[in-house]
Structures are given as structure tokens and as C-alpha cells.
Amino acid sequence: MEHVAVDEVDNAVQPAAVMRRLTDELGCEDLAINYYELAPGDSFAFAYHEHSVQEEVFVVLSGTATWETESGTVTVGPNEAIRFGPGERQRGWNRTDEDGEGERVRALALGAPLSYGDQPKTAPCPECGEDAPVSIGRPDDDPEAVVTTCDDCGTEVGRWVRGDDGDNERVV
Ligand SMILES: [Zn+2]
Numbered sequence: 001m002e003h004v005a006v007d008e009v010d011n012a013v014q015p016a017a018v019m020r021r022l023t024d025e026l027g028c029e030d031l032a033i034n035y036y037e038l039a040p041g042d043s044f045a046f047a048y049h050e051h052s053v054q055e056e057v058f059v060v061l062s063g064t065a066t067w068e069t070e071s072g073t074v075t076v077g078p079n080e081a082i083r084f085g086p087g088e089r090q091r092g093w094n095r096t097d098e099d100g101e102g103e104r105v106r107a108l109a110l111g112a113p114l115s116y117g118d119q120p121k122t123a124p125c126p127e128c129g130e131d132a133p134v135s136i137g138r139p140d141d142d143p144e145a146v147v148t149t150c151d152d153c154g155t156e157v158g159r160w161v162r163g164d165d166g167d168n169e170r171v172v
Contacts, residue, residue, distance in 0.1 A: 002025070002026045002027045004022060004025045004026055006020055006022065006035050007020075009021065009022060009025050009035070011162070011166065011167075011168065013144065013145065013146050013160055013161065013162055013168050014036075014046075014146070014160065014168055015042060015043040015044070015045060015046055015158075015160055015168070015170065016036045016037060016038045016039075016042045016043065016044060016168065017037050017038060017039040017042055017104070017167035017168055017169070018035070018036065018037035018167060018168070019034055019035070019036050019037075019168070020034065020035040021034050022034060022035060023114065028114065029114070030112060030113045030114050031110060031111070031112045031113075031114060032054070032109075032110065032111035032112070032114050032116070033108065033109070033110050033111075034108070034109045035106075035107075035108055036105070036106070036107045036108070036109060037104050037105070037106050038063070038065070038093070038094035038104060038105040038107075039094065039102075039104055039167065040094050040095075040096045040097060040101075040102030040103075040104075041093075041094065041102075041170075042093070042094050042105075042170075043091060043092065043093045043094075044058070044065075044091070044092040044093075044107070044109065045090075045091045045092065045121075046121070046123070046134075046136050046146070046148050046158065046160075047091065047121035047122055047123040047134050047136075047148060047158075048068060048089055048090070048091040048121060048122050048123065048131070049089065049090070049091065049119050049120065049121035049122075050084075050086070050087050050088055050089045050090070050119070050120060050121075051084075051086055051087075051111070051116035051117055051118075051119055052086055052087060052116070052117035052118040052119070052120075053086055053113065053115060053116055053117030053118075054086060054111045054112065054113060054114075054115065054116035054117060055083065055084065055085050055086055055111065055112060056083070056084045056109060056110070056111040057081055057082070057083045057084075057109070057110045057111075058076065058081060058082050058083075058092060058107050058108070058109050058110075059080075059081045059107060059108045059110070060076050060077060060078055060079070060080055060081070060082075060105060060106070060107045061078065061079075061106040061107055061108065062078050062103070062104070062105070062106045063078065063094065063096070063103045063104050063105035063106060063107075064076065064077045064078070064094075064096060064103070064105065065092050065093065065094060065095075065105045065107060066092065066093050066094075066095040067082060067090050067091065067092045067093070068090065068091045068092075068093070069084075069088070069089070069090050070088060070089050070090075076092075086117070120133070121133070121134055121136075122134060123148055123150075123157050123158060124157065125150040125152070125153065125155055125157050126155065126157070127150065127153045127155045128150060128152050128153055128155075132150045132151065132152050132153070132157075133150070133151040133152065134148045134149060134150055134151060134157060134158075135148065135149055135151055136148055137149065139156070139159070142161065144161065144162060145159055145160065145161045145171075146159070146160050147159045147160075147172070156172055157172070158170065158172055159171050159172035
């Protein structure tokens with residue numbers, strides 16, 4: 001048995017204000033589980049993506065999340081869950097009012113098996129003018145930050161850092 005207090009797990013730099021990786025804390029052997037808090041405008045993911053092997057379930061605990069899916073936009077409210085099978089493209093957001101009125105989304109993401117396989121992903125590239133394949137990495141100028149770069153032209157299309165208040169924030 002393993003027991004963990006979610007709030008005591010380190011916050012990882014991610015496109016969500018808070019993302020606590022519970023997988024290793026709980027010693028999970030073939031399940032990925034992460035806790036998320038999304039401020040208005042935040043996303044669960046760095047890009048619109050799929051997992052070639054892993055299925056993924058998101059359980060929204062509070063707030064309302066909005067997913068881009070292959071079937072269009074899907075809104076998921078408190079005490080609702082959404083499941084994506086391997087190969088289904090998706091990206092979830094907190095699309096509530098970004099002017100300070102929006103509520104945080106709190107959610108758990110569960111994926112199995114632990115290994116997700118290939119993860120093809122795209123994001124808008126201002127240089128290419130459309131959704132382009134992107135890669136996720138750490139920039140040379142800030143090893144604490146996480147960036148997404150366009151595979152076609154090399155442009156940095158997203159950058160996330162830890163803010164002074166302890167939450168993650170997007171700066172590009
Ligand atoms: Zn590009």
C-alpha cells in the first residue's frame with residue numbers, strides 16, 4: 001500500500017498552473033496518474049496530441065474543462081469524466097473567462113498502460129501559419145523552462161515557466 005497527500009507532491013512545469021505527478025509517488029506499475037489545476041486559459045497538454053498505446057481518462061473534480069477532439073468541442077463539468085482511446089487526438093483547456101472571473105479546473109488524469117507509445121502532436125506555428133508538428137524540450141537558456149518548437153521551421157511556439165507565486169505560467 002502507498003498513501004500520498006496530493007498537495008505535498010512537487011509541482012511540475014506544465015501548461016497547467018499545477019500538475020502533480022502521482023505515478024511514482026504511489027509506486028504505480030502500469031498506470032499513469034496526474035493531478036491538475038488549470039487556471040483560466042491553461043491547458044492539460046503542450047499540444048493537440050494522441051498516444052499510440054495509452055488510453056487516458058480525465059475526471060473533472062471541479063470547474064469546467066473544454067476538449068478539442070476529432071469530433072469537435074466537448075465540455076466536461078464537475079463530477080464528469082471523458083475517455084480517449086489510443087490514437088484519438090485531443091487537447092483539454094480551461095476556457096472559462098480569462099479576465100479573472102473564471103474558475104479553476106481541478107482534475108485527475110489516468111492513463112494505462114504507463115508507457116504511452118508514440119505521441120504525435122501539433123500546435124499553431126506563427127511562421128508556418130497553421131498547425132505544425134511540434135516537439136517538447138528544455139531550452140538552453142533556461143533549464144527549468146519547457147518549450148515547444150515547430151518541427152518544420154524551428155520556431156519556439158510555446159514556453160512555460162514557474163511563476164513567482166509557485167504556479168506555472170505561459171510566457172510564449
Ligand atoms: Zn513553423
